[in-house]
Amino acid sequence: MPDDSPVDRYFASIHAALEGLDVFLRDDRSPLYKHGLVAQAVTEYVERLEASFTCWRHHLDYAKSFRISRAESGFPVFQNVLELENDRMTAKARLAEIPAPDALREEMADFILRHKAFPRDLQQSMAERLYLEHVQEGHVFSPLVLPETIKVSVNPKTMRPFYLVHWGAFDGVSNLPLVYTAMIEDSSPDIVKMLVTEDGKLDTSVEIPLPVGGLLNPKLAREFDAFAERNSAYSLSPSTIATNMDRDFDELHPKQLRRIVLGPFYSAGITEHxxxxxxxxxxxxxxxxxxxxxWTIQDIYSKSEKPARKGIWSSEPAREEFHIETDDLDAARMGVSAYEKHALIPHEAYQALYAAGETEAVFAGYQTHIISGGEVISDV
Known part of the structure; x- marks a missing residue:
């Protein structure tokens, strides 16, 4: 396959874009850097995407099945994500059926000497082995990347512990990778007793080996995983997801939910959107x-909490009242308290847009970031 083929150009450009995004997230001037753990969490998903694209590129060396959403997201279609996940789960068994690399090389050399021809079938077996070895590592962007707790602290006002949790999803309709983070208070009596001291601080005698796979509360962890699977679609607004979480878990109180929508991605000669x-x-x-x-960052936060009501005949748990910024039509349409739209572009491409007089039209409403020489220049 020639180096200047559309396939090679697409993979080269998406890798450059993800590397640029990684540089941006690690830059202390980036908007997310002030929320260090959030930037750290998003970086993990960027790495997962990079690993997925590396696997897909290896897959194309022996199987010609790869489609991208050219007219919408610019990312691979969901079927590719599902196939990659299936291959991840079956990689070990399939690798056991393919000869080891050294054995394949010997067979290829022997084939060439005996037949004076190129051993195409053996080359495909080697390519499949390389692909499966990458997939087996498992650090790819799955249809659902299960929740993980990366921070635990205590709100001294409510005397409740709170968690910073993140998870990811690749939306099957929009073909967009989504990253979620949530700040959640937990009023479960046993958790409060275990984690909160009498003076409203985190009990440091309790060892918490962060990050923790799943929600920190073990009684709710499996149910929270199921919630994430049901409530991570792009078609659901952040306010709907936060409200569903508040409704489904009487003892969990979502104070802030953030969704980072990665994409759309534009690549010359490939995308058409x-x-x-x-x-x-x-x-x-x-x-x-x-x-x-x-990419777009969407935030929904609680402006107040309606206290729990306990009565003889009926009772109601505490419920959050989420703020939607109705003065901003786009925020109201998204169902968010606030949002930010960002664009990352190489310096050469930005110069081309500038020369064409298109920068204002293309970047209206976006915070623009230019990558040049391995550094990111923002606020241009």
Missing amino acids: NKRVNDVLEKVANPANAWLLT
Whole structure:
């Protein structure tokens, strides 16, 4: 496959975009850096995407099945994600059926000497082995990346412990990778007793080996995993997801929910979802710099908590009252308290847009970040 094929250009540009996003997330000037753990969590999902794309590229060396959402997200279609997950689960058994690399090399050399021809079937077996070895490592972006607790502290006002939890999902309709983080208070009596001291601080005598797979509360962890699986679709607004969490768990109190929507992604000659952007990107001299990655950060937070009510005949648990910014039409449409739209673009591509007089039209409403020489320049 030639180096300048559309396939190679797509993989080169998406890898460059993800590497650029990783640089941005680690930059102390980035908006997420002030929330260090959130940036750390998002970085993990960027690494998962990078690993997935590496696997898909190896897969193409022996199986010609790979489709991207050219007219919408610019990311692979959901079927590729499902197939990668299935291969991850079956990789060990399949690898056992393929000869070891050294044995394959010997067979290839012997085939060439005996038949004076290229051993295409053996080459495909080697490519499949390389693919399965990468997949077996398992650190890919699955349809659902289960929740993980990365921080535990105590709210001295409510005397409750709170968790910072994150999880990921690849949406099957929009073909977009989604990252969720949530700050959740837990009023479960046994958890409060175990984690909170009498003066409202975290009990440091309790060893918590962070990160913890799943919700920290073991009685609710499995149910919370199931909740994440049911409530991570892009079609659900953040306010709907937060309200569902508040309703489904009487002793969990979501104080803030954040969704990071990665994409759409634009690549010259590949994607078709914005003609204006595509026309300019195709004029970029270096194809490796002919791309644009966007993402949206959506936040919903609780403005107050309606206290629990206990009565003789009926009772109601505490419930959150979430703030939706109705003065902003886009925020109201998204069902969020606040949102940010970001765009990351190579310097050469930005110059092409600038020269074409398209920067204002393309980046209206976006915080724009230009990557150049391994550094990110923001607020241009």
